[in-house]
Amino acid sequence: MAIRFGILSTFPPTQCGLATFSQALATHLQGMGAAVGVVQVVDSPQVPIRLVTHQYLVTAPGAARAAAEALNTYDIAVVQHEYGIYGARDGVEVLDVLAEVCVPIIAVLHTVLTQPTPHQHQVLAGVVDAASVVVTMTETARQRLIAGWAVNPTKVSVIAHGAEDNRAAGPDHPMTSAQTILTWGLLGEGKGIEWALEAIAGLKDLSPRPTYRVVGQTHPRVLERDGEAYRDRLKALVQSFGIASMVEFDGRYLDGPSLRRIVRSADVILLPYDSRDQVTSGVLTEAVVAGKPVISTAFPHAVELLSSGAGILVARQDPEAIGAALRRVLTE
Secondary structure, X not given: OOOEEEEXXXXXXXOOXXXXXXXXXXXXXXXXXXXXXXXEEEOOOOOOOOOEEEEEEOOOOOHHHHHHHHHOOOOEEEEEEOOOOOOOHHHOOHHHXXXXXXOOEEEEXXXXXXXXXXXXXXXXXXXXXXXXXXXXXXXXXXXXHHHHHOOOHHHEEEOOOOOOOOOOOOOOOOXXXXXXXXXXXXXXXXXXXXXXXXXXXXXXXXOOOOEEEEEOOEOHHHHHHHOOHHHHHHHHHHHHHOOHHHEEEEOOOOOHHHHHHHHHHOOEEEEOXXXXXXXXXXXXXXXXXXXXXXXXXXXXXXXXXXXXXXXXEEOOOOHHHHHHHHHHHHHO
């Protein structure tokens, strides 16, 4: 009999990286012959898609117990952990779910902070304690757990973030044509696009001038809180730098095939993130798997993944360094 996995996570049609990650995991577990069901974490009721067997409405009374009961119908519970998706401060309500789960738990950690608040530390400690096995996607995250949470090293496994092979069969356009720099993902403060725009302004002398594409809708939580304030500020910067002909904003949330096609058509992937803590980046993994040169700020996953020469690391919030790296990749 096939092993039955119950996955606790956000899931499409929710638009976030965790939902996409969990859908890919479920699909590939099925491909290996496992039985898979999803306990979908939602802020409001959604029309469930294939594989969703229960919706955990985080604001509903008794929702945590009901989610645990759904997970207990499987052989193994796979819990995707990110602070922002579960109820209450720092997603502490996930601990109410885990307290009622009777089957073995695999906890997949998408964020491990170097300087968590005491409450964030407590929440993650509770997740780790409840789990039989903990999975991180980088060695950096594993070492942080061991050092900061005193986790037994034998309990933590590193399984690299996966991605579908997206290498192009050949050049998509002549090298003499304008080259494309691409940043994609849900938009919001901390993405560092403002530093990238200033760097692009320093490339006006190139002929032909490159095109910088910023692809992705504003993060739903950011949109709910701040509207399009960040995107509007970025567009104002484009005008002030005089680079309107060099920058394209595409505010769509794209399906997998469409996004992979855009990634294949790019010449350089730019990740100008502000974060010092990001230990997992699906965008970074997708970029490397597409065989594209990557220019990235030195957040932990980038340091670990690009150290073999797949990209160039630059300082955070440093337009001059970003511009120099772009110029090198585009002209050499």
